[in-house]
Amino acid sequence: MARAPGKTHRIRRRLLSITILLLLTASFTEQVVPSNAALTLLRFACPVGLVLVTWALPQHRRLIEAPPAARRLVASAYGLTLLALASTSWSVAPLDTITNAAAFGTLTLLLHLSICRAWRVPKDIADDVTAIAWVLGVTAVLGLIAPTFGVTNLSPYHGRYVGLFANPNALGANSALTVLLAFGSAASQPVRWKSATMLALAAVSAYSLLLSASRTAVVACLLAIIFVMVRRGAGVVVSTSLFLVPFAVVFASAYQPSTTGLLEPLFARFSDGASFDSFGNRTSTWQLTIDLWQLRPLEGYGFRSGEAVFRDSAGTNALSFEVAHSSYLQLLLELGVLGMAVAAALFFAAARGALVAPRTGVGAWLGGAVLLGLATGLTESVLFGTGQVVSWLFWICCAAACTSPIEDNPDFTSLATPSRVAG
Numbered sequence: 001m002a003r004a005p006g007k008t009h010r011i012r013r014r015l016l017s018i019t020i021l022l023l024l025t026a027s028f029t030e031q032v033v034p035s036n037a038a039l040t041l042l043r044f045a046c047p048v049g050l051v052l053v054t055w056a057l058p059q060h061r062r063l064i065e066a067p068p069a070a071r072r073l074v075a076s077a078y079g080l081t082l083l084a085l086a087s088t089s090w091s092v093a094p095l096d097t098i099t100n101a102a103a104f105g106t107l108t109l110l111l112h113l114s115i116c117r118a119w120r121v122p123k124d125i126a127d128d129v130t131a132i133a134w135v136l137g138v139t140a141v142l143g144l145i146a147p148t149f150g151v152t153n154l155s156p157y158h159g160r161y162v163g164l165f166a167n168p169n170a171l172g173a174n175s176a177l178t179v180l181l182a183f184g185s186a187a188s189q190p191v192r193w194k195s196a197t198m199l200a201l202a203a204v205s206a207y208s209l210l211l212s213a214s215r216t217a218v219v220a221c222l223l224a225i226i227f228v229m230v231r232r233g234a235g236v237v238v239s240t241s242l243f244l245v246p247f248a249v250v251f252a253s254a255y256q257p258s259t260t261g262l263l264e265p266l267f268a269r270f271s272d273g274a275s276f277d278s279f280g281n282r283t284s285t286w287q288l289t290i291d292l293w294q295l296r297p298l299e300g301y302g303f304r305s306g307e308a309v310f311r312d313s314a315g316t317n318a319l320s321f322e323v324a325h326s327s328y329l330q331l332l333l334e335l336g337v338l339g340m341a342v343a344a345a346l347f348f349a350a351a352r353g354a355l356v357a358p359r360t361g362v363g364a365w366l367g368g369a370v371l372l373g374l375a376t377g378l379t380e381s382v383l384f385g386t387g388q389v390v391s392w393l394f395w396i397c398c399a400a401a402c403t404s405p406i407e408d409n410p411d412f413t414s415l416a417t418p419s420r421v422a423g
Contacts, residue, residue, distance in 0.1 A: 012053045012118060013131050019046045020135045023389035027170045029162065032146070043387075044103070051109050057117040066115050069352045069402035074115065076346035077108040077395070083342055084303035087335060091302020092309060100304035103386035111399040125400045126188035126362045130198070132393065133185045136178040137201030139164060140208045143171070161211035172214025173376055173390050176221035178205035180228075180372060181397075184365030220375035224368035231359045231367070282325045282379055288313070289324040293333045300336035304384070309333065327377035331384060350374065353402035363404035369397040 022043050025033045033039070063071060084101035091097035119125050143163025160168040182202035189195035209217055292309055293300065301309045307322050324330040331339050350370050357367035373394035377383045382390045 008053065008057055009118070009124075012050065012057065013127060015046070015050045015053055016128060017131045017135050019050050020132055020389060020393070022046050023387075023392055024135065024139060024174070026387055027166060027174070027389065028164050029166045032164045047103070047106050047110065047392075051106055051113060054110060054113040054118050057113075059117050060120045061116055063112060063116055067356075067402060069349055069356060070115050070399060072345065072349035073353065073398055073402050074108065074112045076342065076349055077104075077111060079342045080339070080346060081105040081108050083335060083339055087299065087302045087339075090299055091305050092312070093302060093305040093307075096304050096308065097302040100384075100386055104303075104384065107386060107392055107395055111395060114396070115399060115403050119400070119403055122361075122363070122404065123188075125366075125404060126185070128396075128400070129181050129362050129366070130185040130188070132396075133178065133181040133198060133201065136174060137182055137198070137205060140175060140178060140201065140205045143208060144204065160213045161208070163208055163212075168212040169214050169217070169380060170388075170390075172209055172212035172217030173380060173382055175205045175209035175212060176217040176224075176372055176376070177369060177390065177393055177397075178202070179209065179221055180224055180365050180369045181393075183228075184362040184369075187360070187365065188362040216376055216379045220372050223375055224372040227354075227371050228364050228368040231364060233359075285323075285325045286329055289326070289329045289333050293329075293336070296336060298336045299338055300332070300334045303334050303339075304386075306330050306334050306381070323381040325379055325381060327381050327383035330381040347374065349402065350398040353398055357401040357404050363401065366397050366401040366404060369394070370401050373397065 022039070025039065026043060063074060066074075081101060081104055084097070084104060088094050088097045088101065114128075118128070140163065143165070146164060161171070162168050163171050165171040165174070179202050182198045182205060186195040186198035186202065189198060206221075209221060288310075292313060306324060310322055324333055328340075328343075331343055335343075351374065354367040354370035354374075357363045357370075373383060373390075376390075382388055383394060385391050
C-alpha cells in the first residue's frame, strides 16, 4: 500500500499550483495584471523552486527504470535543451535564446524529477492534475464574473470574449486544456461532491472555450474528447453520442447567418469561407516562415529568436508578424533541420504516451491532453513558448501520460512496485 503524502509532497503540490498561477498571469491582459519586474522574476524563480523541492523528495526509481515512453520523452527533451543552449552561439537574439533555453531546461528537469521522485503511485499524478485543474478552472470562473466588477469587458477583441486573457486564442488554448484536465480529475475523485465540482469547472471552461471563438482550440478539444471516448470502447461512444446528439441538433438548428448573441463570433468564424481558406491569414505567416528558414536551413536563427527574426524582416516585406502561428514551423525557423530532427523524437515519445496511456481514469484524459497539444501546435506557437503556461502544462501532461500504468500494454511497467513504496 502506498504511503500517505508527506510534508514535502504537500509543499511541492502547493508550489506547483503557485507556479501554474504565476505562469498563467503572463497571458493575462494588462488590465488584470500590469507588467511588473518583480512578477517577471517570480515567474523564473518559482519553477526553479519547484524543481528543487521535487529533487528533495526521496527517489523511488531511476529514469532507466521508468516506462519506455517516459525515458524517450525525457532523453529527447534533454537533447533539445542542449541544442537550444548551443544555438546561443549563432542566435540573432542571444539573450532571448539563453533565457528560454534555460527555462526549457528547467521544465525538462521538472519532468525528469517528477517521474523519478514525485509520481510514486497513480494517485500522485491524479492529485497533481487536480491541483492544476483547480487553478485553471477558478481562472475561467473569475473571467466570467470579472465584468461584474469592472475589471474587464466581455468582448474587447473584435466581439470575441477573452476573459482575463490578452487575446481570445490564449483563452481558447487554456480553456480546452482545462476541460480535459477537469474531466480527468473528476474521473479520479473518490468523493462525489469533489467530482461534481470538477465537472462544473469543466462546464464553465467549455463555455469560455465557445465564447473565445478560437477555431483551433474548439476543433482540437473535440478531437481530444473523441479520442478519449473511442479508446474507452464502443459502448462509451454510443452512450456519449446519445447524450450529446440532441444538444448538437439544437445547437446546429440555432445557427443562422444573422445569429446574434454570445456565440455569434464563433458561428461567424466557422462560416467565413475566406478566413477558413487562409486560416485567419496564417498561410501568409507560414509562407514567410518557410522563406526565412530557407536562408538558414540547417541550424536556424536560434531558439526562441523568432520574434526578432520577424521584426527584422518587417522592413523587407509587407507582412508583420511576431510568431509563426505553428509550433512546428516556429521550431524549424529557430533550430532548423537539426532542431526538427531532435524534436521528432520528442513528438514521437509524446504521441506514444497518448496511445499507451490508460483507457480510463485520469490517464485517459492525459492522453487526450497530449493530442490536444499536438493538434493545437499545428496553428499556434505554444509548445515551446516557456513564457506561456500552455507549454509547461502540455509537457507535464506528456510526462504524466507516459508514466501512467496500463495493465494490458506490455510496453508499460507498473508505476511503482510494492518494495519501492512500502515503509
